[in-house]
Amino acid sequence: MNSIHLLPLGDVDRGIVESLQQPLSRVFRMPVLLKEANLPLDAFFDEARGQYNSTAMIQFLRNEQSALARLHPGREGSHERILMVFGSDLYIPVLTYVFGEAELGGRVAIVSYYRLRNELYGLPLQRPLLLKRICKEALHELGHTYGLTHCLLQDCVMHASTYVEDIDLKGDTFCPDCIAAVQNPRA
Amino acid sequence: MNKQDIGILVVDDELIVRESLTKWFREDGFRVDAAENGAAALRKLQGNSWNIMLVDIKMPGMDGIELLQRIREITKEITVIIITAFASVDSAVKALKEGAYDYITKPIDPDYLDHLIEKALKEQQLVRENRQLRDTVSELSTAGEIIGDSPEIRNVMELIHTVAPTDTTVMIRGESGTGKELVARAIHNGSPRRYFPIVTVNCGGMTETLLESELFGHERGAFTGAQQRRKGKVELADGGTLFLDEIGNIDMKTQMDLLRVIETKQFTRVGGTDIIRSDFRVICATNKDLEQAVKDGIFREDLFYRLNVFTVCLPPLRKRPGDIAQLAHYFLEKYTRAMTKTVKSFTPEAMHALKGYDWPGNVRELENAVERAVVVCKGPSIEKDDLPVQTVAAPRPDGRKLEDIEHRYIAEVLDETGWNITRSASILDIDRVTLYHKIEKFGLKRKQ
Numbered sequence: 001m002n003s004i005h006l007l008p009l010g011d012v013d014r015g016i017v018e019s020l021q022q023p024l025s026r027v028f029r030m031p032v033l034l035k036e037a038n039l040p041l042d043a044f045f046d047e048a049r050g051q052y053n054s055t056a057m058i059q060f061l062r063n064e065q066s067a068l069a070r071l072h073p074g075r076e077g078s079h080e081r082i083l084m085v086f087g088s089d090l091y092i093p094v095l096t097y098v099f100g101e102a103e104l105g106g107r108v109a110i111v112s113y114y115r116l117r118n119e120l121y122g123l124p125l126q127r128p129l130l131l132k133r134i135c136k137e138a139l140h141e142l143g144h145t146y147g148l149t150h151c152l153l154q155d156c157v158m159h160a161s162t163y164v165e166d167i168d169l170k171g172d173t174f175c176p177d178c179i180a181a182v183q184n185p186r187a
Numbered sequence: 188m189n190k191q192d193i194g195i196l197v198v199d200d201e202l203i204v205r206e207s208l209t210k211w212f213r214e215d216g217f218r219v220d221a222a223e224n225g226a227a228a229l230r231k232l233q234g235n236s237w238n239i240m241l242v243d244i245k246m247p248g249m250d251g252i253e254l255l256q257r258i259r260e261i262t263k264e265i266t267v268i269i270i271t272a273f274a275s276v277d278s279a280v281k282a283l284k285e286g287a288y289d290y291i292t293k294p295i296d297p298d299y300l301d302h303l304i305e306k307a308l309k310e311q312q313l314v315r316e317n318r319q320l321r322d323t324v325s326e327l328s329t330a331g332e333i334i335g336d337s338p339e340i341r342n343v344m345e346l347i348h349t350v351a352p353t354d355t356t357v358m359i360r361g362e363s364g365t366g367k368e369l370v371a372r373a374i375h376n377g378s379p380r381r382y383f384p385i386v387t388v389n390c391g392g393m394t395e396t397l398l399e400s401e402l403f404g405h406e407r408g409a410f411t412g413a414q415q416r417r418k419g420k421v422e423l424a425d426g427g428t429l430f431l432d433e434i435g436n437i438d439m440k441t442q443m444d445l446l447r448v449i450e451t452k453q454f455t456r457v458g459g460t461d462i463i464r465s466d467f468r469v470i471c472a473t474n475k476d477l478e479q480a481v482k483d484g485i486f487r488e489d490l491f492y493r494l495n496v497f498t499v500c501l502p503p504l505r506k507r508p509g510d511i512a513q514l515a516h517y518f519l520e521k522y523t524r525a526m527t528k529t530v531k532s533f534t535p536e537a538m539h540a541l542k543g544y545d546w547p548g549n550v551r552e553l554e555n556a557v558e559r560a561v562v563v564c565k566g567p568s569i570e571k572d573d574l575p576v577q578t579v580a581a582p583r584p585d586g587r588k589l590e591d592i593e594h595r596y597i598a599e600v601l602d603e604t605g606w607n608i609t610r611s612a613s614i615l616d617i618d619r620v621t622l623y624h625k626i627e628k629f630g631l632k633r634k635q
Contacts, residue, residue: 047292055207094207096294104213149190160215162298163321 002030002080005141007037007061009086017085020138024083027139028182029173037061037084046091053088054095054101058108065107081137081145082112099161100137102144109141116164133167143174146182151175164187190216193308194236194281198228198254199243199270204293208241212304225249229257237265239307242272244278252278266307268338270295302351305523321382328410333369333509334517339502343370346499351377356449358434358494361501363602364551367472368432370499375428383427386420386467390441391433398441405457412621419456422449424467433533434494435475435486455554471496474603491570504546504553505595511542514550518557519569530564536571544577547598577632597622606633 005022010019017034025032039060044052061082090098090112099116101107116133120125139157151158156175161167174182197208207219208522212219220235222228222245231237240258244251255267269290271283279290288307289301333344350357351374359367362396368387375385388401395435396410404419414486421429437445448454453462472495480486504511515533523530533541560573597615604610612622623633 003575055210056205091294092207092211094293094295095297096296102214103476104210108615144214160301162301180248 003029004028004030005035005037005080005082006032007082009037009039009083009085010041010088012087016087016131016134018041020083020085020105020135021068024115024138024142027179027182028142034080035104039084048082049091050090051089052112053093054098054110055092057084057110058101058103061108062103062106073120080107080180081142082108083142084108085134085138086110086112088112089114099167100141101142104144104149105147106145109140109145110136113137116167121164129168132172134162136154136167139172139174143178143182148178148181151178188601193238194218194220195235195304196228196231196240196242198223198225198246198251200246201243203303204243204270206222214415215301224258227253228254229261232258232261238596239266239267239268241270241303244269244282245586246552252281252285252608255282255287261285261629266311268303268344280517302380302468312459314441332517333366333373334514335507337502337507337509338511339507340510343499343501347377348371348376348495350499352379354378354468356468356496357470357499358497358499359470359499361472361474362503362549363474364549364601365501365503366550367474367501368430368489370430371428371472374499375430380427380468384424384425385428385430387430387432389432391436391573394437395441395601398437399444400457402441402445403456406459408458410458417454419454421454421467421590422456422463422465425465427467429469431469431471433473434580435473435477435480439487441483443557446487446493449490449493452621460476478580480545504549508542511546511553512538515541515554515557519553522558522561526561528561529567530561531567532571533569534571537574540571540574545595546599547595547602593625594631597625597629598631601626601631601633 006017006020008014010054019036021032023048041052044056046053046055052064061084064080088102092098092101097115100109100111111134113130113134114120116130116137118124118129124150136157144157146187148158150160153159153175155171155173156178157171158172158178159166159170159176161170173179195212196221197205197212199205199208200223204217204222205223209219209221214603222231223603224391225248228242235523239574244249246254249257251271255269258265258267263286266288267286269279269287270293271278271290272293272561282290289303289305330532333340333347335341347370354537355375356547357371357372361367372385388398390398393401400410400419402419402421404417404422407416407474431445442552444454448465452466453464455462477486477495481488481491504514515538519530519533522528541553541556548555556575557569559575560569564570564573597611602613604614608622612619615622
């Protein structure tokens with residue numbers, strides 16, 4: 001059965017994770033389920049950088065999923081996607097930070113709201129804005145799992161964003177071309 | 188350009204770096220590949236087109252700087268960005284000296300990386316557009332050729348090559364139809380100003396006020412009919428060349444204005460007060476005896492000396508009869524192509540007639556004669572009968588008899604006055620009836 005599994009990691013704010021269920025379900029037209037993860041987070045932590053390696057986390061989960069699929073052959077045809085939601089800072093080895101990461105055309109993705117918080121930039125806390133940002137990033141990373149690359153349209157949620165301001169500027173929905181690729185993957 | 192058409196090659200010995208960057212650029216929609224060392228990168232250069240290469244400076248075997256040198260030996264088209272683990276001024280300077288576009292340190296700020304790639308691609312596009320425009324300009328600028336192999340025309344070519352790269356004012360002198368404008372264009376095209384316009388002003392046949400407005404432009408309401416501001420030719424020639432044709436025909440007031448603008452490179456539009464600056468080179472042309480015009484007080488001496496810095500004298504066609512055949516074949520090819528006809532050559536009789544004619548209208552007359560012949564020609568070769576009547580009927584005088592000199596001079600004066608019989612008779616100091624007799628005697632005919 002097609003579904004999206006949300007995996008809260010560590011001491012993540014559960015309210016933030018739950019806020020994603022409805023919008024993701026509406027856009028991707030499938031159930032969004034909260035699941036529990038059992039990731040050895042310390043293994044992905046780089047002390048020198050004070051950040052978690054998102055590439056290694058995705059890799060770990062993918063390997064685990066493959067092992068599960070081997071144990072339960074019926075799951076092989078499943079189209080479920082897994083989105084890890086995290087509250088700590090993420091990096092991929094060559095870059096200083098990332099807001100999230102996904103397997104392009106795969107099943108596993110991760111987002112972090114660490115750099116989406118206004119407080120990090122010395123601004124007053126704005127929870128509605130934070131929820132809006134994390135929702136856009138969740139849509140964006142899950143979009144990558146459908147094979148979508150960055151969209152040139154500013155209004156599309158697949159538009160690239162490397163600064164938090166970029167996230168605020170772009171739209172919170174997919175453009176017609178991107179939504180078509182998400183809702184009709186074969187098309 | 189579609190992002191899928193843009194190729195990025197990542198060269199780094201660390202697998203994790205290759206994988207991370209490849210994934211990062213793939214999410215952006217680029218065509219990406221990676222190589223683990225310099226040798227593998229050079230192999231990937233063969234048969235693939237890469238726009239950008241990100242090259243790690245420290246790699247076992249061939250390092251990033253050496254790879255950069257090898258890439259530069261093969262192509263200058265690829266933008267190379269050097270990646271290094273530690274910021275080092277020495278290696279950065281070395282990389283930039285070897286032609287690297289920029290230099291980034293690991294870990295890379297994602298925002299900086301995206302902007303750097305965007306900037307490099309924009310510059311590549313500008314360079315590409317610039318090259319295309321230059322090619323177009325070069326193609327257009329070589330459109331008119333100076334044809335001939337005679338010592339006279341070779342001398343002209345040498346003068347053009349000498350003066351073209353300078354900013355010197357040039358005066359081109361020669362009879363009507365000798366190709367003065369072609370020479371002006373050749374000088375302009377050989378100059379550093381060739382990517383800017385050459386603006387031609389035909390100073391003959393214009394009233395004083397019209398020429399003034401043509402040269403300097405006018406403001407709205409400067410005179411009746413001036414409904415909009417209009418830029419003059421001097422302003423339009425900014426950065427390029429101002430070609431003043433038939434300079435001997437301008438009135439005294441415009442001569443003074445022209446002298447001022449040539450000296451100061453500043454002017455005001457007619458009816459305006461704003462000072463306009465224009466940076467242009469002057470090339471002028473005349474078929475008049477300007478020295479005599481100066482003596483007669485109808486051409487300013489100071490303007491004459493300002494214009495007559497470097498002179499190119501064009502020989503009349505009758506002085507270089509050896510070029511007639513080459514020119515005739517050039518025009519034959521030009522017009523058969525334009526009219527999609529299959530005329531291949533001239534019959535020996537037709538060529539003999541062309542070579543035997545005096546060509547008072549010079550190359551222009553020869554071109555017109557060949558064009559007409561191509562129109563009327565029915566067979567594979569131009570016959571003598573296809574040529575204009577006067578070409579066949581009036582063979583070139585040998586130039587030594589008094590009668591030949593008289594014939595040639597009368598023809599010149601008639602051409603100069605546009606066959607104005609009264610003015611020609613006045614210049615020749617004979618009455619009109621005598622002139623008519625001479626025209627009949629020498630078989631002179633007005634050119635079409």
